[in-house]
Amino acid sequence: MRARTSRRKSQVTSPKSKVWTPSFEIGLWDPGRKSRRSGPAPSRRIEQHPILTFENRGSVGFFFEGRAMAGRQGETIAAALAANGVRLFRHAEKTGRPRGFFCAVGKCASCLMVVDGQPNTMVCMEPLREGVKVERQSGRGKLA
Amino acid sequence: MKQTDLAIVGGGPAGLCAAITASRLGAEVVLIDDSDRLGGQLVKQTHKFFGSKRHYCGTRGMDIATTLEQELRALPAEILSGTSVVGLYGGSVSAERRALQETRVQGSTGSGVQVPESQNPRTPEPPNPFRGVLGLASRDRFTKLGFKCLIAATGAAENNVLFQNNDLPGVYGAGAVQTLMNVYGVKPGTRVLMVGSGNIGLIVSYQLIQAGIEVAAVVEALPKIGGYHVHAAKLARLGVPILTSHTVLSAMGKEQVEGAVICRVGKDLKPVARTARKLKVDTICLAVGLTPLSELLWQSGCSMVYVPELGGHVAWHDENMQTSLCHVYLAGDVSGIEEASTAMLEGRVAGAHAAMQVLGPNPDAKRVLTESQAELCAIRKGPFGDKAACGKARLAECAPATGTVPARGLSPKPTL
Numbered sequence: 001m002r003a004r005t006s007r008r009k010s011q012v013t014s015p016k017s018k019v020w021t022p023s024f025e026i027g028l029w030d031p032g033r034k035s036r037r038s039g040p041a042p043s044r045r046i047e048q049h050p051i052l053t054f055e056n057r058g059s060v061g062f063f064f065e066g067r068a069m070a071g072r073q074g075e076t077i078a079a080a081l082a083a084n085g086v087r088l089f090r091h092a093e094k095t096g097r098p099r100g101f102f103c104a105v106g107k108c109a110s111c112l113m114v115v116d117g118q119p120n121t122m123v124c125m126e127p128l129r130e131g132v133k134v135e136r137q138s139g140r141g142k143l144a
Numbered sequence: 145m146k147q148t149d150l151a152i153v154g155g156g157p158a159g160l161c162a163a164i165t166a167s168r169l170g171a172e173v174v175l176i177d178d179s180d181r182l183g184g185q186l187v188k189q190t191h192k193f194f195g196s197k198r199h200y201c202g203t204r205g206m207d208i209a210t211t212l213e214q215e216l217r218a219l220p221a222e223i224l225s226g227t228s229v230v231g232l233y234g235g236s237v238s239a240e241r242r243a244l245q246e247t248r249v250q251g252s253t254g255s256g257v258q259v260p261e262s263q264n265p266r267t268p269e270p271p272n273p274f275r276g277v278l279g280l281a282s283r284d285r286f287t288k289l290g291f292k293c294l295i296a297a298t299g300a301a302e303n304n305v306l307f308q309n310n311d312l313p314g315v316y317g318a319g320a321v322q323t324l325m326n327v328y329g330v331k332p333g334t335r336v337l338m339v340g341s342g343n344i345g346l347i348v349s350y351q352l353i354q355a356g357i358e359v360a361a362v363v364e365a366l367p368k369i370g371g372y373h374v375h376a377a378k379l380a381r382l383g384v385p386i387l388t389s390h391t392v393l394s395a396m397g398k399e400q401v402e403g404a405v406i407c408r409v410g411k412d413l414k415p416v417a418r419t420a421r422k423l424k425v426d427t428i429c430l431a432v433g434l435t436p437l438s439e440l441l442w443q444s445g446c447s448m449v450y451v452p453e454l455g456g457h458v459a460w461h462d463e464n465m466q467t468s469l470c471h472v473y474l475a476g477d478v479s480g481i482e483e484a485s486t487a488m489l490e491g492r493v494a495g496a497h498a499a500m501q502v503l504g505p506n507p508d509a510k511r512v513l514t515e516s517q518a519e520l521c522a523i524r525k526g527p528f529g530d531k532a533a534c535g536k537a538r539l540a541e542c543a544p545a546t547g548t549v550p551a552r553g554l555s556p557k558p559t560l
Contacts, residue, residue: 044330044331045329045330045331046325046329046330046331046355046356047356048356049329049354049355049356050354051190051204051354052190052326052329054328054329072328075328075330076328079324079327079328079330082324082328082330082332083328083330087313087314087399087400088313088399088400089313092311097311097312098312098313098398098399098400099311099313100312100313100314100315100316100400101313101316101320102302102304102315102316102317102320103301103302103317103319103320104316104317104319104320104323104324105179105185105319105320105323106178106179107301107302107437108301108302108317110311124320125178125179127180
């Protein structure tokens with residue numbers, strides 16, 4: 001019983017309490033530091049890479065929850081959403097908890113969304129098409 | 145219904161090598177892969193391979209994928225990409241396999257490599273030359289494919305690990321992170337906590353830094369770094385802390401990951417009180433191992449064995465990559481979690497042996513078979529091949545008839 005209490009306490013340690021500290025900076029949680037950056041969000045596309053080059057084979061316009069967004073030719077819907085900063089793809093059927101993708105290779109079914117009215121589409125495998133309407137799915141989804 | 149000698153499921157390193165080998169030996173081959181691009185997980189591997197020249201050392205995984213794909217496209221094999229296998233139908237021929245085992249035991253010379261030439265394993269030929277049918281679903285249609293031999297090279301799926309909020313968006317598998325940044329050029333986040341210090345965890349951490357993403361720390365529950373020293377050293381030089389005997393307790397955030405709580409663990413791998421720390425990260429990347437994707441093999445009815453060293457349930461198989469059903473082979477991670485280099489060799493073994501089963505004994509096939517088997521042994525004798533070699537040895541101890549070990553109360557999965 002005592003061990004349990006102490007563990008719970010340890011999750012809300014105050015800086016004064018004597019705890020183990022690493023000998024290097026690992027960027028501890030500091031809510032005061034939150035608004036360090038202002039202005040436009042930095043690009044989520046990799047601009048420079050020592051090995052790879054990502055050529056833009058053309059922009060593809062699509063809609064997410066009615067909002068117009070742009071992705072790139074040859075990528076999946078999941079990649080285009082991630083590039084636009086969308087991480088929440090659906091709400092789970094029983095718990096309603098938020099879900100995004102997990103495996104990104106069509107194995108885990110965590111990324112099911114409604115694509116052009118078709119629910120349960122694995123967006124990590126579905127190629128992005130011009131004008132496609134992508135919506136978050138809640139629960140099992142209904143066939144149109 | 146379309147029919148073929150050899151159906152190969154999975155277009156990764158193992159499947160591609162099996163298809164290339166079998167097709168070169170003259171077998172009719174259909175390769176099925178669910179993604180639009182062949183190469184499996186090789187397409188996102190930007191690191192150079194180790195080993196000898198024959199195992200593509202010094203070549204990046206993605207270049208190996210291109211090379212293998214070109215090799216296969218130059219051969220008469222049929223490639224069905226963007227197609228998923230959704231079912232396996234057809235009778236089992238385990239009786240036949242048992243007969244084959246008996247002939248082997250009688251004429252055994254100890255090495256067990258050669259197929260007895262005097263007694264062709266195909267006799268007696270089953271009434272229907274097609275021993276099974278695969279159900280294939282592509283984007284707009286469902287088709288069937290009859291086959292004489294099946295090679296399952298389905299690979300593996302990433303494991304999750306138990307912690308609070310481990311389902312939040314922003315908790316990604318290491319492979320997913322690799323796909324996003326190395327295939328599509330999209331950053332998965334800005335600051336990442338890596339869980340697991342095996343080779344995948346270390347390599348992906350390094351690739352994240354190459355892509356301009358910060359890695360807050362790598363946590364490893366065991367007291368020792370799991371992966372190669374070279375990979376860990378690269379990270380250490382870049383100032384990334386690798387925290388051994390640490391684990392992730394929970395992910396913070398409501399709709400997506402906004403932070404992580406890590407803590408120290410004791411020798412019993414249980415969290416140590418008063419060591420919890422909060423890390424400001426927006427992505428938690430899990431590199432905590434893989435599980436073989438053996439649904440298709442469960443469905444085929446071959447003997448399955450639980451071998452922890454190989455990642456979970458694997459189909460019992462011999463040194464020819466043949467399961468307890470003589471027309472079902474397997475290769476790559478589905479036969480036990482290893483590396484791409486061993487997957488390619490296993491693919492060659494399975495491809496050569498299956499081609500021999502379909503076309504009859506052939507000196508070329510035999511040569512490929514023995515060479516690849518010898519190379520596999522050599523790789524597994526290396527300092528890091530221990531685990532797999534140990535797992536394969538445990539597998540060999542089980543006879544196929546007693547292969548199904550219902551360990552840890554797990555029951556066979558009925559369907560896909």
